[in-house]
Amino acid sequence: MDVFLQQALNGLTLGSIYGLVALGLTLVYGILHVPNFAHGALYMVGAYVSYFIMVEHGLNYWVAMAGAGIVVAALSVLCERLVFHPLRHSPPIHDKIAAIGILLFLEAVVQMHWGADFRRMPTPYTEIYHFGSLTLPAQRLLIIIGAFSLMGALHLYLKKTMTGSTIIAMAQNREGAFLVGIDANRVAMMTFAIAGFLAAVGATLFAPINLVYPAMGHLVIMKAFVIIILGGMGSIPGAIVGGLIIGFAEALGGYYLSGTYKDLIAFVLLVAILSIKPTGLFSKGVR
Amino acid sequence: MDRIMNFFASPAMKIVLIAAGILFPLVATSEYQIYVMALAFIWAIAVYGLNIITGYCGQLNLAHGGFFAIGAYAVGLLTVDYGWAFWPAFIAAGVIGAFLGFLVGVVSLRLKEHYFAIFTLCVGFIIFLLIEKWEEVTHGTLGVISIAPPEGFGLVDFTETIPFYYLVLFFLVLAIWLISRISRSLVGRTFLAIRISDDLAQSLGINLMRNKVLAFVLSTTYAGLAGALLAGVVRFIGPDLAEITHTFDVITYLLVGGIGTLMGPLVGTLLITWITQAVQSFEEYRMIVFGPLLVLLVIFMPRGIVGTFLTWRGRRLASRAPAKHSASRVEKKKNQEEAGTHG
Numbered sequence: 239m240d241v242f243l244q245q246a247l248n249g250l251t252l253g254s255i256y257g258l259v260a261l262g263l264t265l266v267y268g269i270l271h272v273p274n275f276a277h278g279a280l281y282m283v284g285a286y287v288s289y290f291i292m293v294e295h296g297l298n299y300w301v302a303m304a305g306a307g308i309v310v311a312a313l314s315v316l317c318e319r320l321v322f323h324p325l326r327h328s329p330p331i332h333d334k335i336a337a338i339g340i341l342l343f344l345e346a347v348v349q350m351h352w353g354a355d356f357r358r359m360p361t362p363y364t365e366i367y368h369f370g371s372l373t374l375p376a377q378r379l380l381i382i383i384g385a386f387s388l389m390g391a392l393h394l395y396l397k398k399t400m401t402g403s404t405i406i407a408m409a410q411n412r413e414g415a416f417l418v419g420i421d422a423n424r425v426a427m428m429t430f431a432i433a434g435f436l437a438a439v440g441a442t443l444f445a446p447i448n449l450v451y452p453a454m455g456h457l458v459i460m461k462a463f464v465i466i467i468l469g470g471m472g473s474i475p476g477a478i479v480g481g482l483i484i485g486f487a488e489a490l491g492g493y494y495l496s497g498t499y500k501d502l503i504a505f506v507l508l509v510a511i512l513s514i515k516p517t518g519l520f521s522k523g524v525r
Numbered sequence: 526m527d528r529i530m531n532f533f534a535s536p537a538m539k540i541v542l543i544a545a546g547i548l549f550p551l552v553a554t555s556e557y558q559i560y561v562m563a564l565a566f567i568w569a570i571a572v573y574g575l576n577i578i579t580g581y582c583g584q585l586n587l588a589h590g591g592f593f594a595i596g597a598y599a600v601g602l603l604t605v606d607y608g609w610a611f612w613p614a615f616i617a618a619g620v621i622g623a624f625l626g627f628l629v630g631v632v633s634l635r636l637k638e639h640y641f642a643i644f645t646l647c648v649g650f651i652i653f654l655l656i657e658k659w660e661e662v663t664h665g666t667l668g669v670i671s672i673a674p675p676e677g678f679g680l681v682d683f684t685e686t687i688p689f690y691y692l693v694l695f696f697l698v699l700a701i702w703l704i705s706r707i708s709r710s711l712v713g714r715t716f717l718a719i720r721i722s723d724d725l726a727q728s729l730g731i732n733l734m735r736n737k738v739l740a741f742v743l744s745t746t747y748a749g750l751a752g753a754l755l756a757g758v759v760r761f762i763g764p765d766l767a768e769i770t771h772t773f774d775v776i777t778y779l780l781v782g783g784i785g786t787l788m789g790p791l792v793g794t795l796l797i798t799w800i801t802q803a804v805q806s807f808e809e810y811r812m813i814v815f816g817p818l819l820v821l822l823v824i825f826m827p828r829g830i831v832g833t834f835l836t837w838r839g840r841r842l843a844s845r846a847p848a849k850h851s852a853s854r855v856e857k858k859k860n861q862e863e864a865g866t867h868g
Binding site: 267271273275320321324325328332336338341342343350463464506508512 | 632638639643648651658776819
């Protein structure tokens with residue numbers, strides 16, 4: 239039972255990071271209907287910017303996180319302006335290929351500057367808490383609290399503010415949003431900024447218990463895709479729930495089934511789900 | 526100018542290209558160049574495969590590199606661990622590619638657009654993980670070494686570069702010939718119809734699933750056979766062959782040359798291979814240039830080199846002789862090509 243609880247706790251940590259990344263992906267998909275394959279690269283850049291600020295310049299962890307968030311948000315907006323905006327009327331296959339182009343470019347740039355080595359990013363919070371027989375490192379606690387407060391903040395922003403509502407409106411009905419005078423460009427830029435920010439913060443939270451390397455985004459982005467398919471593309475609660483499902487499945491499956499193949503679990507789950515229900519678990523209506 | 530232009534599109538061009546392929550070893554200054562050319566041809570065969578499902582049929586398949594690796598591993602494992610000769614293993618690689626393509630296709634092609642792309646991305650990753658982790662079968666990260674070369678039945682020695690070059694050239698010509706036959710047949714037209722609109726094709730009575738699966742199986746067979754040839758020439762393969770970067774390479778070749786065109790895959794593959802070769806140190810950081818190149822191409826030149834050429838030529842022909850009766854046949858032909866290049 240203790241082992242189970244411990245693994246569930248690990249699953250919660252993983253799930254909250256996956257949820258953060260998937261949230262950005264699902265927001266962008268909701269607005270532009272682009273599966274942004276470059277999102278994983280933004281996540282990776284976020285980790286490197288934090289590493290750069292914190293390890294190479296010796297600044298505070300929180301400063302690094304904020305810096306990474308701002309830099310990656312700006313980068314994300316830049317991608318929207320330079321790439322996805324000009325392609326908004328093209329066939330969908332073009333967006334996907336362009337997104338892949340961005341991904342390749344960002345990875346190559348990072349690899350040129352920092353090399354392909356695995357790097358370790360320390361955390362200022364090294365305490366380990368004990369609850370009965372459960373152990374919980376402070377960093378994991380920070381991940382869970384940080385991720386869920388960000389999700390809460392995002393929820394409030396989308397529901398309670400005017401700009402947040404414009405994002406929701408555009409995701410629900412594009413033409414309707416235009417009719418009531420919503421500026422599509424502003425909404426798209428805003429969405430990309432939020433997505434980039436979430437990815438960077440997620441990466442900064444996760445980096446201390448993981449490693450920092452140029453290909454670190456690959457697995458995370460693919461799992462984020464699995465999550466948003468699981469939760470219905472464009473659905474915000476779906477991304478959070480899906481993130482937790484994958485997080486738990488991986489932590490528990492990795493322990494009880496096979497540690498070597500734990501990265502396969504998410505994909506096998508996806509293949510199984512899509513084989514049975516081609517539109518994803520919680521998607522509504524339209525094919 | 527017009528004569529040069531017409532020449533590029535005329536049947537004589539095929540003969541010139543084949544002749545150039547045959548004469549290349551004579552003009553090449555080193556054996557290394559011939560080797561690079563042979564590798565480029567192998568990749569071109571794989572790109573032709575991707576062109577069937579992505580170019581003609583309009584479904585972005587992101588597992589293509591995975592199927593290429595499966596073909597290579599089929600030959601590698603069958604010859605090294607099971608003592609097969611190369612040619613039976615080569616055929617087996619095609620059959621395995623087709624069979625796995627069928628299995629994946631039946632499940633994945635029920636999905637539309639983004640779902641299909643994401644699904645195949647995951648399939649590609651599953652293939653990579655299996656090759657890397659399933660050590661008992663695939664040798665894991667060690668890779669497969671001393672793979673049997675194609676046997677020449679006492680006539681030729683395919684471990685030599687030049688005979689192997691001609692072998693690959695033969696398969697490349699065969700591959701292009703088959704595609705040109707397919708693209709002009711009813712099946713090819715059906716693929717085009719599916720790309721232009723699923724719903725429209727279905728309302729014409731086209732069985733979407735059957736045709737998409739057919740296109741997918743054809744494309745994975747091409748990938749499998751190309752992978753098998755690679756294993757035969759390189760004779761050492763590792764799990765990095767299944768990495769997603771190879772799929773992205775193949776997409777770049779296809780896009781530069783011209784997606785959905787007959788000669789696009791060849792033009793794109795050769796051009797990029799030789800540019801990469803010209804700047805050797807560039808190899809590792811090629812993506813710094815390829816990444817933005819992909820983006821720029823998709824925005825400004827979505828039809829690639831061959832597609833843009835065909836469109837441009839078509840426009841000129843159309844403006845040249847709009848009323849002439851004799852032009853109507855050219856026009857018709859041009860329209861067909863146009864339909865074939867529309868991205």
